[in-house]
Amino acid sequence: MGKFITLEGIEGVGKTSNLRYIKELLESSGHDCVVTREPGGTNLGEALRGLLLSHSDDNMSADSELLMMFAARAEHLSKVILPALENDQTVLCDRFTEATYAYQGGGRLLDVDKISELEEWVQGELRPDLTIILDAPVEIGRARAGSRSEPDRIEKEQDDFFQRVRSAYIELADHYPHRICLVDASKEFVAVQQQIQEQLVEYDILNS
Amino acid sequence: MGKFITLEGIEGVGKTSNLRYIKELLESSGHDCVVTREPGGTNLGEALRGLLLSHSDDNMSADSELLMMFAARAEHLSKVILPALENDQTVLCDRFTEATYAYQGGGRLLDVDKISELEEWVQGELRPDLTIILDAPVEIGRARAGSRSEPDRIEKEQDDFFQRVRSAYIELADHYPHRICLVDASKEFVAVQQQIQEQLVEYDILNS
Helix, strand or coil: CCCEEEEECCCCCCHHHHHHHHHHHHHHCCCCEEEEECCCCCHHHHHHHHHHHCHHHCCCCHHHHHHHHHHHHHHHHHHHHHHHHHCCCEEEEECCHHHHHHHHHHHCCCCHHHHHHHHHHHHCCCCCCEEEEEECCHHHHHHHHHCCCCCCCCCCCCHHHHHHHHHHHHHHHHHCCCCEEEEECCCCHHHHHHHHHHHHHHCCCCCC | CCCEEEEECCCCCCHHHHHHHHHHHHHHCCCCEEEEECCCCCHHHHHHHHHHHCHHHCCCCHHHHHHHHHHHHHHHHHHHHHHHHHCCCEEEEECCHHHHHHHHHHHCCCCHHHHHHHHHHHHCCCCCCEEEEEECCHHHHHHHHHCCCCCCCCCCCCHHHHHHHHHHHHHHHHHCCCCEEEEECCCCHHHHHHHHHHHHHHCCCCCC
C-alpha cells in the first residue's frame, strides 16, 4: 500500500503552494504522487462540492452538510484514493476527515461523536498515514486569503468560527501525535517548507 | 404531533394516484395534509435527487448513494417533515427510509446494518406512524410503468433487482406489522382504494 498524506489548515495558511512543494519533494525522492482534494476529487464529489459551497442554500441543515461531505468522501475513497494506494502510489490530499472535525465539529459545533460514527461508517480502519496541519493565527490567514476571489459559503463565516476551527485542528494534533503534526505557517515560506520536510522525515515518509 | 404516513412500492404499482386518493380521504376527514416525496422535498433534496437519478454516473459507489439518500432525508426532516408534524399537520410522503431498505438493501444488496446505522444517525427514534406498501408482482408493475417516459438510473435495473426490492418490502411488513402494512396493488383500482381505506382505519389514522 502507498502512503496517504493529507494537508489541512484554515484559509490563507498556504495550503496550495505547500501542496505543490510536498509533491515536488516526494517525487524527487521517487514517490509516484496522486494529488487530489476534498470535498471533490471525483465527478460526483465535485458536484457535491458545488452544492456544499454554493451561496444559495445558506441554511442547509448541519446533518445534511455532514452526510454530503461523507458521501463525497465515500466516492473519493472508492474511485481515487484506495485504487491509488493499492497501486503503491502516494496520495496527497488537500483536506480530508480532519477538516470535517475542524469545520463541522469545531466551527459549527456539531456533535463530534456523530462525525466519528460517519468516519467509522465510511472509512472503517483507514486513516491518513500523515496529516500536516498548517497552523497560523486566524488574522494572518484571513489577511492573506482576503485578497482572493469572492468568498464561498464557508469562507463567509465570522472570525470566531475560524478561531474554533483552528482550535479543533490544534486539538487533533494533540490527540493523535502518531499521525498528525502541526507546522507553524505564520513563518516565512522557506521556514515553513523546512518544517514540512523535517516532519516528512520524522514520520518516515521521506528518508533522512 | 401530527401523523406521519409514507407510501411505498416498486414502479408501476400506482403510488401517484393512490397518494392523491389518500390525501383526499384524509382531508375529507379533517386532516391538514402536507404531501411530499423522497428523495427530494427540499431545494437541496431535489438537487441531490437529480444527482442520484441522473444517467451520467451509473457506477456511483453504493456507500455514496446511501449517504446522499440520507443527506436528502436529513434536510427533508429538518425543513419540511418535523416542522409540519410539530404544527399538527399530517405528512404524506411518497417513499421514505423503507425505500432505502428495499432498493439499496434488497436491490443493491448493501449491508442492512449500515442502513440502520444511518437511520438511527439521521432519525433517532422517529419512524412513520404508518407505511403503506403497494405490492404487486414485478411484471405487472413494469408493464404499467413501461409505457411512461425514459427510465432513470434506478428504473433501468433488471427484473431480478426489482424482485429483490419487492421481497425486501414484504419482509419489512412482516417485521414491523405495528407500523407497516401491505396492500395488494395487483387488484382493480377501486379494490386497492378499499384496502387502503381499511388500513387507515385499522392503524387509527382515520375513524371507522
